[in-house]
Amino acid sequence: MSERIHATYLIETPYPVERAAEVMAGEQSSGTFTRLANETDELRANHGATVERIERLDCVETPSLPVRPIKGSDMPRYQRAHVTLSWPIANLGPSLPNLLSTVAGNLFELKEFSALKLLDLTLPASFAAAYPGPQYGITGTRELTGLERRPLIGTIIKPSVGLSPAQTAEVVEQLVEGGIDFIKDDELQANGPHNPLEARVDAVMPIINAHAERTGRKVMYAFNITDDLDAMLRHHDYVAAAGGTCAMVALNSVGLTGVTHLRRHCRLALHGHRAGWGIYSRSPHIGMSFIAYQKLWRLAGVDHIHVNGLANKFSEADDSVIASARTCLMPMFAPPTPGCEVMPVFSSGQTARQAVDTYQALGSTDLIFCAGGGIMAHPGGIASGVKSLRQAWDAAVQGVTLEAYAAEHRELAQALETFQ
Incomplete structure (x- = not known):
C-alpha cells in the first residue's frame, strides 16, 4: 500500500x-x-x-x-x-x-x-x-550544556527591548556568575538599531567563554536571529564563530521554509519560539492544536520549542500546557525511523512554585524551565533566584513538598515567601 x-x-x-x-x-x-x-x-x-x-x-x-x-x-x-x-x-x-x-x-x-x-x-x-529534523534535540542540548539529568534553568533578558549591548552584557554577567544554565533573547529583541545582533554577540560571548574556561561548563545563550533569510544565515555564522551554541528563531515569523533552510545550514542548537501561536490555538473552534503544530517544526529542525507554563500569564490551561510538553517528548514515527524528540521550554510567569506540579504532571526533567521575575526579583538576588529554582526541582524529583524542602533551603524559602 x-x-x-x-x-x-x-x-x-x-x-x-x-x-x-x-x-x-x-x-x-x-x-x-x-x-x-x-x-x-x-x-x-x-x-x-x-x-x-x-x-x-x-x-x-x-x-x-x-x-x-x-x-x-x-x-x-x-x-x-x-x-x-x-x-x-x-x-x-x-x-x-x-x-x-x-x-x-x-x-x-x-x-x-x-x-x-x-x-x-x-x-x-x-x-x-x-527533512533533517533536530540536530541536537534533548541529548545534544544536554551535551552542549554539560547537564545530564536535571532541567536546564533558564531566563530571558528583560527589559524586552531598550537595553544596549553593554547593558545586556551586564545582565548576562550577573546571570552567569549566579549559576544560570540557559539565557535567551526576548522574541522582540533581534537586530534593532539600539542593540544590533553582532554588537550583542561581541559583548556577551566573551563573558560566556571566560566563564566556560574557568568552570568547564558553557552557558547556552539563544541569540534571536529572526530576520530575512540572508541575514539569519549571516547572523548564525557570526554566533557560531564567536563560540555560541544556540540561535533562536520566531517560528511563525520565519516560516517552515525559512527554518528548514536555516537548519540545513546550521551548526547551533535551534531554539523555536512560538510567538503568534494564539492565532492558531486560542479558539477551540478554528486553527490547529499544538500536537499537530509541533510536528511540523520538529521536522523542520528545531531542537527546543516553547510550550508555555503552568499558572501562566496567558489564556492557556495547565492541562493543555502539559499535553503540549508531553507530545514534544514522544516519537513521531515508528521504529526504526528516528523519533526526533525535542526539548519543551516552559516559560511565562514561572517561579519555584511551579516546579513540583510541573514534574508531577510531566514525569520528566527533559525540559528548559525559564523564569524571568522568578529569578531577577528574588529578594536574595539573581544567584539566589537560580538556587531557588534548582532547589524546587530537587524537591520535585525527590518527592518532597516545597514547604518541607524550604525548611532547610533558605533560597527556596525566600522564593515561596515572595512569589505567592
Missing part, C-alpha cells in the same frame, strides 16, 4: 456530517464544486482524499463561528464530529510547505463548517527521510 498522510479534525456543520466530510476531502485533493470531464474515477481513486473515520460528538443550537445560512432551513442544528482524512503521498511528495496547504489550507473557509480545527497529523516515514 502506498504511503498516506492522515489528519484528524474537529468539525461543526449544519449539513449532514458525511456530506461535509466529503466536501473537505474534495476541496483538499482532486475535487471542485462540480464534477469535471477529466476528473476520472481512476484519478479520484489515485489522488482523491479519503474520509477514513467519522466520530459524531454533540449537537448544538447555534454556530460557533459565522456561517452562511442554509436556504430553506430556518433553524438548523450544528453537529460536531471528529473526522480523519487521508491523502496519498503522491499528491504532494514529502514537502512541508505543501503539506500545510493540504491539511490546513482552504478548508478553514468552506461554507459547510461553523467550526474546524486540525487536531493531529500522522506522517509517513518519507518525511523523516526528506
Whole structure:
C-alpha cells in the first residue's frame, strides 16, 4: 500500500456530517464544486482524499463561528464530529510547505463548517527521510550544556527591548556568575538599531567563554536571529564563530521554509519560539492544536520549542500546557525511523512554585524551565533566584513538598515567601 498522510479534525456543520466530510476531502485533493470531464474515477481513486473515520460528538443550537445560512432551513442544528482524512503521498511528495496547504489550507473557509480545527497529523516515514529534523534535540542540548539529568534553568533578558549591548552584557554577567544554565533573547529583541545582533554577540560571548574556561561548563545563550533569510544565515555564522551554541528563531515569523533552510545550514542548537501561536490555538473552534503544530517544526529542525507554563500569564490551561510538553517528548514515527524528540521550554510567569506540579504532571526533567521575575526579583538576588529554582526541582524529583524542602533551603524559602 502506498504511503498516506492522515489528519484528524474537529468539525461543526449544519449539513449532514458525511456530506461535509466529503466536501473537505474534495476541496483538499482532486475535487471542485462540480464534477469535471477529466476528473476520472481512476484519478479520484489515485489522488482523491479519503474520509477514513467519522466520530459524531454533540449537537448544538447555534454556530460557533459565522456561517452562511442554509436556504430553506430556518433553524438548523450544528453537529460536531471528529473526522480523519487521508491523502496519498503522491499528491504532494514529502514537502512541508505543501503539506500545510493540504491539511490546513482552504478548508478553514468552506461554507459547510461553523467550526474546524486540525487536531493531529500522522506522517509517513518519507518525511523523516526528506527533512533533517533536530540536530541536537534533548541529548545534544544536554551535551552542549554539560547537564545530564536535571532541567536546564533558564531566563530571558528583560527589559524586552531598550537595553544596549553593554547593558545586556551586564545582565548576562550577573546571570552567569549566579549559576544560570540557559539565557535567551526576548522574541522582540533581534537586530534593532539600539542593540544590533553582532554588537550583542561581541559583548556577551566573551563573558560566556571566560566563564566556560574557568568552570568547564558553557552557558547556552539563544541569540534571536529572526530576520530575512540572508541575514539569519549571516547572523548564525557570526554566533557560531564567536563560540555560541544556540540561535533562536520566531517560528511563525520565519516560516517552515525559512527554518528548514536555516537548519540545513546550521551548526547551533535551534531554539523555536512560538510567538503568534494564539492565532492558531486560542479558539477551540478554528486553527490547529499544538500536537499537530509541533510536528511540523520538529521536522523542520528545531531542537527546543516553547510550550508555555503552568499558572501562566496567558489564556492557556495547565492541562493543555502539559499535553503540549508531553507530545514534544514522544516519537513521531515508528521504529526504526528516528523519533526526533525535542526539548519543551516552559516559560511565562514561572517561579519555584511551579516546579513540583510541573514534574508531577510531566514525569520528566527533559525540559528548559525559564523564569524571568522568578529569578531577577528574588529578594536574595539573581544567584539566589537560580538556587531557588534548582532547589524546587530537587524537591520535585525527590518527592518532597516545597514547604518541607524550604525548611532547610533558605533560597527556596525566600522564593515561596515572595512569589505567592
